Every structure is written in C-alpha cells, then in structure tokens.
Amino acid sequence: MNxxxxxxxxxxxxxxxxxxxxxxxxxxxxxxxxxxxxEDRTVRIFLDKDGLLYPxxxxxxxxxxxxxxxxxxxYHRNPKKLNQMCKKYGVDSTGDMDAVIDHINDAVANVYIxxxxxxxxxxxxxxxxxxxxxxxxxxxxxxxxxxxxxDNQKLEDVLSLGTHRDVLFVExxxxxxxxxxxxxxKDMANAFHSYGMPSALNAGAGLRxxxxxxxxxxxxxxxxxxxxxxxxxxxxxxxxxxxxxxxLPAEAKNNTPAKNQVYLHMIAPTIGSDVFRxxxxxxxDSLINGDNYHLSIGYNKYDxxxxxxxxxxxxxxxxxxxxxxxxxSLGCDYDGDVSKMMANVAPAQVDSxxxxxxxxxxxxxxxxxxxxxxxxxxxxxxxDYIGNKKADEEAYAQQLMERNKHLTGAAKRAYDAxxxxxxxxxxxxxxxEQAKQREIERKEMAKQKAIEAKQREADRRKREKEKAAMDxxxxxxxxxxxxxxxxxxxxxxxxxxxxxxKIEQEKAAxxxxxxxxxxxxxxxxxxxxxxxxxxRAAEKKRMEQEKREEEKAKxxxxxxxxx
Numbered sequence: 001m002n003x004x005x006x007x008x009x010x011x012x013x014x015x016x017x018x019x020x021x022x023x024x025x026x027x028x029x030x031x032x033x034x035x036x037x038x039e040d041r042t043v044r045i046f047l048d049k050d051g052l053l054y055p056x057x058x059x060x061x062x063x064x065x066x067x068x069x070x071x072x073x074x075y076h077r078n079p080k081k082l083n084q085m086c087k088k089y090g091v092d093s094t095g096d097m098d099a100v101i102d103h104i105n106d107a108v109a110n111v112y113i114x115x116x117x118x119x120x121x122x123x124x125x126x127x128x129x130x131x132x133x134x135x136x137x138x139x140x141x142x143x144x145x146x147x148x149x150x151d152n153q154k155l156e157d158v159l160s161l162g163t164h165r166d167v168l169f170v171e172x173x174x175x176x177x178x179x180x181x182x183x184x185x186k187d188m189a190n191a192f193h194s195y196g197m198p199s200a201l202n203a204g205a206g207l208r209x210x211x212x213x214x215x216x217x218x219x220x221x222x223x224x225x226x227x228x229x230x231x232x233x234x235x236x237x238x239x240x241x242x243x244x245x246x247x248l249p250a251e252a253k254n255n256t257p258a259k260n261q262v263y264l265h266m267i268a269p270t271i272g273s274d275v276f277r278x279x280x281x282x283x284x285d286s287l288i289n290g291d292n293y294h295l296s297i298g299y300n301k302y303d304x305x306x307x308x309x310x311x312x313x314x315x316x317x318x319x320x321x322x323x324x325x326x327x328x329s330l331g332c333d334y335d336g337d338v339s340k341m342m343a344n345v346a347p348a349q350v351d352s353x354x355x356x357x358x359x360x361x362x363x364x365x366x367x368x369x370x371x372x373x374x375x376x377x378x379x380x381x382x383x384d385y386i387g388n389k390k391a392d393e394e395a396y397a398q399q400l401m402e403r404n405k406h407l408t409g410a411a412k413r414a415y416d417a418x419x420x421x422x423x424x425x426x427x428x429x430x431x432x433e434q435a436k437q438r439e440i441e442r443k444e445m446a447k448q449k450a451i452e453a454k455q456r457e458a459d460r461r462k463r464e465k466e467k468a469a470m471d472x473x474x475x476x477x478x479x480x481x482x483x484x485x486x487x488x489x490x491x492x493x494x495x496x497x498x499x500x501x502k503i504e505q506e507k508a509a510x511x512x513x514x515x516x517x518x519x520x521x522x523x524x525x526x527x528x529x530x531x532x533x534x535x536r537a538a539e540k541k542r543m544e545q546e547k548r549e550e551e552k553a554k555x556x557x558x559x560x561x562x563x
Contacts, residue, residue: 026069026195027137027148027175030059035138036149042169043115049175049199051206051250052101053108055085069175075101106209113213116170123168125219128211129155130172132226133196133270137173148173155225155267158383167221174203174231189308189325192227192270197243197326200227204234205250208257211235216259223386226305229269229330236264236293238281242274256282263294265386268355270306272327273341279348296351297341298382299333306331353382 029046032054036044046054048064052071059074067073075082076097086093086100089107093100120126135148152171159167177195214220224232233239236256240248300306306328308320322329329337333354342350355378 025065025178026199027135027173027178028061028064028069029054029137029173030061030064032137032173033058041119042171043112043119044171044173045112045207045210047172047174047203047206049177049195049202051202051204052105053112053206053209055089055104055108056111057081057085057088072098072101075104105206109209109213112210116168116210117213117215119168120215120218125167125221126170126214127156127159127167128170128172128220128222128232129159130174130222130224130228130231131176132224132228132268133176133192133200134178135176136178148176151225155223158379159223159386172203172207172228172231174228175199176227189320193326196227197230200230201234201240201243201248202250204231204239205248205254207231207235208250208254211262212255212257212259214257214260219261219263220257221263221265221386223265223267224269225267226331227270229266230271230275232264232266233271233275236262236282238278238283239275242277251283255284258282258284258292261292261294263296263386265296265298265382266330267298267382268300268303268306268331269297270326270328270331272323272329273337273344274327275330276341276344279345291348293348295345295348296353296382296385297330297338298353298355298379299331299338301332301354301356303332307334351385353378353385355379355382 026049029048032044032046033056048054048071049069050072054071063078064071064074067077075085079097082097082100082104083093085091085104089104089111091100091103091107116126129152131148131151135151137149138147149171152169152173156169177191177199211220211222222232222235230239230243234248238247238251238256240246240251307322308324308328322332322334329335330341338352342352357378
C-alpha cells in the first residue's frame with residue numbers, strides 16, 4: 001500500500017480516536033479582500049449559497065456564519081451596511097428590502113461584467129475556471145484538500161501548458177460547503193446531496209448574470225472540475241429540474257449566454273448524465289441559428305470521489321453506488337454514463353477523454369491533483385485540446401496529423417516529450433515574466449497604497465477638522481439655545497411673578513373693599529341707632545310738651561272753673 005496513503009489512514013484513525021472537532025460549514029468569502037491580492041490578468045467572482053454575488057466590501061466571516069452563509073440574511077441583519085451598499089452602487093434604498101438586495105446584486109454583476117469586458121480586449125479568449133465540492137476559501141486542510149484558490153491556480157497552470165499563450169482567467173468561487181475529514185460516508189453523501197448540489201445550481205443561475213453580459217464575439221471557455229460541472233451546466237441551460245423537484249426561480253430571470261461561442265470542458269465531473277436531459281432548455285430560447293455551445297468531458301474510471309468508494313488492502317471506505325445520494329456516475333463513466341450524456345445532447349457533438357490511469361497506481365488517485373494533473377500524458381492531451389480549441393480547430397487537427405505522420409513508437413514518445421519540455425520552458429519563462437510583472441505590480445500597488453494611505457490620512461485630518469468645526473458650531477448653537485431657553489425661563493418666571501402679584505393685589509383690594517363695606521355697614525347702623533335715639537328723644541320731648549300743655553290747660557280749666 002502507498003506510504004502516503006498509509007500515513008493518511010493512521011492520521012484518520014488518530015483524529016477519530018482523539019475526538020477532534022471537525023470543521024463543517026458553508027464556504028465563506030467575506031474576508032477575501034484581506035486574504036487575496038487583486039490581479040490584473042484575473043477576474044474573480046464570488047457567490048454565496050443562494051447564488052448572490054459578493055459586493056466589494058469586507059464582511060466578517062463570523063457574521064456570515066451566523067447568517068447561515070446567506071448574504072441576503074446578512075443584509076437583513078445589517079440594514080446600516082445595506083444602506084452603505086446602496087450608496088456605493090447608486091441603488092435606491094427605499095422600498096422592499098429584498099427588492100433592494102436584488103438591485104444591489106444586479107449592480108455588483110455589472111461591475112464584474114465591466115471588469116471582464118475591459119480586460120478581454122488584451123486576450124484572445126476568456127477562460128472561466130470553476131472549482132469543485134468541499135473546498136475552503138482560505139488556507140488548506142493538510143493532506144486532504146487544497147483551498148479553492150489553489151485548485152483553480154493548479155488548473156490554470158495545466159491549461160497554460162496547452163494554450164501556449166495568455167488568456168484572461170475568470171475564477172469562480174462558490175459556496176462549495178467545506179467538509180473536513182472524520183465523517184462517515186452517510187454524512188459525506190448528505191453534505192454532497194443536500195448542500196453541495198443545491199448550492200452549485202444556485203451559483204450557476206447567479207453566474208448567468210455575469211457571463212451572459214460578456215461582449216459579443218468573445219469566445220468563452222468554461223473549465224470545471226468535480227461538482228463545478230453542475231455550476232457550469234446550470235449557467236448554460238436549465239438543469240435544475242433534473243436535480244430538484246421544482247425549477248429554480250432564477251432560471252426564468254437570468255438569461256443564459258446566447259451571443260458567444262461557449263465551450264464547456266468538464267474534468268472529473270461529479271454529476272450524472274441526467275443533468276443534460278434539458279440541455280436545449282434555455283432562457284430565453286437561444287437555439288435559433290444553431291447551437292452556440294460545445295462540450296467535452298475528461299473522465300476517470302478510478303476516480304474515488306466519483307465512485308464513492310475506495311479499497312486498499314484491509315481498508316475499505318464508502319458503500320455507495322455512484323448513483324446514490326447525488327449522481328456522480330459521469331466522472332467515472334459508471335454504467336456507460338458518458339454515452340448516455342452524448343445521447344441526451346444529440347445532435348450536439350461531445351468530445352470525450354478517458355483519463356484513467358493504468359498499472360498498479362491506477363486506483364491511487366484523488367481529485368484534480370493525483371488523478372489528473374500528475375497524470376501528465378493524458379491530461380496534457382486534454383489540455384492541448386482545450387488550448388487549441390481557442391485557436392483554429394481544423395488547423396490544429398492538421399498540425400497533429402503532420403506531427404505524428406512519420407513518427408511511431410519511441411520516436412513519437414520522444415517527440416511528445418520534447419514538445420512537453422518545450423511547453424514547460426515556455427510556461428517557466430511565462431511564469432518568470434509574470435512573477436516579474438507581479439513584483440512590479442506589487443511595488444506599484446505598495447506605492448499606490450502609500451499614496452492612498454497618505455490621502456486617507458489627509459482625508460481623516462480634514463474630516464477631523466470639519467468635525468471639530470462642526471462641533472464648535474454645534475456648541476455655539478447649544479449655547480445660544482441654552483441662553484434663549486434661560487431667557488424664556490426668566491420671562492416665564494417674571495410673568496408668573498406678575499400674575500402672582502396681580503392676584504395678591506386683587507385679593508388685597510377685595511379685602512379692603514370688604515372691610516370698607518363692613519365699616520360702612522357699621523357706620524350706617526350706628527347712624528340708624530343715633531337717629532332712632534334722637535327720634536325717641538324728640539318723641540319723648542313732644543310727649544312731655546304735650547303733657548305740660550295738657551297740665552297747663554287743665555290748670556287753666558280748673559282756674560276757670562274756680563272763677
């Protein structure tokens with residue numbers, strides 16, 4: 001048994017026995033701006049599990065994790081940052097939030113489209129590279145899987161050997177649901193079927209927004225590995241009903257590429273021929289003047305990911321058939337699935353490449369690296385095919401015929417080895433030139449960053465100065481407002497005091513009036529009493545006068561009588 005494989009089994013046993021917590025979550029790209037350098041010759045597109053495009057903004061992966069890997073949920077949780085995105089992309093922030101999010105997604109797609117269309121004028125073709133299932137965004141999981149970025153770069157190196165010239169690479173990064181070691185086959189199959197495949201379909205539907213916007217007469221080569229084939233298929237036609245109970249709503253909204261010649265090259269596709277049942281169903285219908293799509297497939301009968309099982313010595317892993325829990329039979333041509341796929345897309349032509357290894361190590365293959373990249377002779381033929389598809393196919397076929405016309409056996413192998421060595425030298429020179437260019441770009445970027453940092457510092461000082469002036473203005477306004485308020489308070493207190501004095505004066509006047517009335521009443525009573533006494537005295541005097549007169553008269557009468 002292979003030494004490295006034995007070490008792997010030991011590591012697996014050790015991890016399982018130690019009860020190590022295994023990483024298992026959605027693939028997140030929120031912190032990519034800090035992790036990856038921007039490259040002029042590469043456009044990178046990032047999509048979440050629902051097929052939404054990542055905006056040009058740093059987002060903490062922790063926040064995305066809390067939102068279950070969904071940008072839409074993250075927007076709903078962060079309305080302030082949603083408003084920032086609206087301002088950045090010139091989107092109206094009023095109305096239904098989901099509609100606003102869709103408008104932002106359209107604006108982000110237009111930015112990607114513009115990047116591709118601006119750069120494509122310097123390259124003969126556009127190569128869209130799509131990675132497969134269970135890939136991390138940053139770093140790697142030692143001995144098991146590389147990051148999606150490393151996988152894409154590895155594939156680009158292989159393609160460059162066949163192309164012999166520069167191309168504009170468009171790297172697609174989608175939520176491929178990272179899944180570490182330490183899980184049983186059931187967990188792995190469930191992750192593939194329940195998370196990986198739906199996410200790939202959503203990514204393909206979302207990718208249409210960008211690829212369909214590439215300018216006319218640009219040849220587009222879509223090169224996929226593993227489950228990336230499903231992303232590419234959904235991008236080109238309505239494949240979802242072959243996998244899901246209902247069609248994706250995005251299929252009726254996003255147009256499939258109809259203006260350009262599109263070549264879909266699938267290396268080790270972990271899908272089944274059933275995906276191509278609806279190959280001619282596109283939005284809108286583009287099959288008017290012939291098919292603009294071209295297909296090729298590179299399969300490996302011993303690919304353990306597609307076969308879902310592995311056996312070496314006493315060790316045996318996986319008890320699933322390629323058609324169980326997500327059909328992967330196309331990548332290993334299980335039950336003649338490559339021929340079934342060709343029948344589904346007839347009369348379109350499909351070029352196929354059997355990349356199966358021979359000999360003792362034929363089963364020791366895993367994914368892109370050992371199954372394909374290290375399988376130099378066969379992957380080189382496929383790479384040559386993909387590369388020369390970008391030029392003149394008939395001329396290349398004639399070139400191959402002339403090259404091999406007089407060569408057989410060892411001479412042909414020697415010539416092929418010479419050609420590969422020449423290609424490697426070309427690639428090495430190209431890499432050196434690219435490294436030199438990257439160093440120049442790095443210095444230029446460092447210089448630009450220094451200028452930007454200086455500008456940011458100036459802007460920061462300007463903002464601080466403006467803020468200080470604004471704070472002073474606000475302080476003056478607060479002081480004026482406080483003074484006005486104090487004046488109003490004093491006036492209110494004065495009015496209140498005046499009102500109080502007025503009330504007190506009225507009370508005093510009322511009191512004086514009552515006292516005067518009382519005195520007048522007492523005086524009137526006293527006058528009345530005096531008048532009564534005076535009247536009684538006068539009456540008494542009158543009565544006394546009458547009495548005296550009566551007595552006088554009586555005396556006079558008596559006196560008369562006596563006479």
